[in-house]
Amino acid sequence: MTHSHPAISSSVHADAHRLACDAFSIDLLSPAVAASDAAFAPPEWVHLIPAGVFSGRDGRGPFRLDAEAVIKAFAAYGADLPVDYEHQSLSAEEKAGPVPAAGWIKELQAREDGIWARVEWTPAAAQHLANKEYRYLSPVFRHDRSGRVVLLEGAGLTHNPNLYLKAAASRKETHAVEDLIERLILMLNLPTASTPEDVVAELQKIIDRLNTAEAAAQSRQIDPAEWVPMSQHRAVAEQLAAMQAQIAAEKAEAAVTAAMRAGKLAPAMKDWAISYASKDPEGFASWAEKAPAILPPETDRAAQRVASNADTLTEEDRIACQLLGMREADFAAHKKTLIKE
Incomplete structure (x- = not known):
């Protein structure tokens, strides 16, 4: 869309965006406007932009008035x-002398036939x-690429009226902006x-x-205060597992030793008992509590070692008996026989 700040900025030459519009521009001297030349006074209200779709004499267009947008832009501008x-x-920057105004647009109205x-x-x-x-009187307005008229910039008294299509600023700036827009359209x-x-x-x-x-x-960035490297985490986990295994083994060893001292386990059953106590400490504890004593308590067995047959029978021999x-x-006699043989 040819556009700039709502304030009327610098202009483009007439031939850059000119629309010959004799069929549309207002004849300020027509009978509808002035009753007679003698009593002539310029009309206070003038019809500037027609409603609906319109084109210029030179074929540019069609254009379509967006009356609401034009009224809002004028209100936002806040000046005549x-x-x-x-x-x-429109080419004031190129003038050496003053560029006087013929009048000032003080108010806009949207009517059935367009903008007044x-x-x-x-x-x-x-x-x-x-x-x-x-x-x-010929208006100057801005429009987008679809031809929708969205802003009025003023008007001009002219001998050969045309619709002027205002660009962003000067002609060079206009071409630069339009080229940029076209390049962006292609790139996007x-x-x-x-x-x-x-x-x-x-x-x-x-x-x-x-x-x-x-x-x-x-x-997704890692906070060093909340995260540790995976290698360090793995090392700590391995150390923890080793400590837990060691503690479990020590507990199993202690439970088996206690069972053996109570006479509920023979030495030959120690490996089985340790395996059981390691895998299921609670299950082994329950078994040890309920199992009958198959050997005298350790204190009793120590006393028996000094009793008769102590010279021939070992603790293991007595358990075997x-x-x-x-x-x-009988076992001692049989053992002596085997030794002699």
Whole structure:
């Protein structure tokens, strides 16, 4: 869209965006406006932009009035719009002398037939019109790429009225902005008829995606105060497992030793008992509590070692006697026989 700040900025030459519009521009000297030349006074309200779709004499267009947008832009601008001579204000920067105004647009109204403006004419302009030195009034407005008229910038008294299509600033700036918009449309792979607003919206989507990706990346950053390297974590876990295994083994060893001292385990059963106590400490404790004593308590066995047959029977021999149901005397005699042989 040809556009700039709502304030009327510097202009583009007439031939840059000119629309011949004799069929549309207002004839300020027509009978509908002035009853007679003798009593002529410039009209206070003038019809500047027609409603609906319209085109210029030179074929530019079609254009379509967005009356609501034009009224809102004027209200946002908050100042009068100029009416000049032959659109000289559009090239005011190139003028060596003053560029006087013919009047000022004080108010806009949206009516059924388009945009109307209340103009406060200067005495000089009123005299020019009364002398028929000027006759036509031609508006200056802005439009987007689709031809939608969105902003009024002023008007000009002219001999050969045309619709002037205002660009962003000067002609050079206009071309630069339009070239930039076209390049962005190509780079963003947008439809060729896209407006600057479409380009801005697409760029905003890209910015939003980048911001989201950056926020996600920051959320994934590791806080050294809360995280440790995996190798260190693995080493600590291995040390903990080793400590737990050692404690379990010591507990199993202690439980088996206690059971053996109580006479509930023979020495030959020690390996089985340790395996059981290591895998299921509670199960082994329950078994040891309920198991009958198959050997005298350790204190009793110590006393028996000094009793008779102590010279021939070992502690293991006596346990074997109990398991086999043999009398120690018979076992000792048999043992002596084996030794002699």
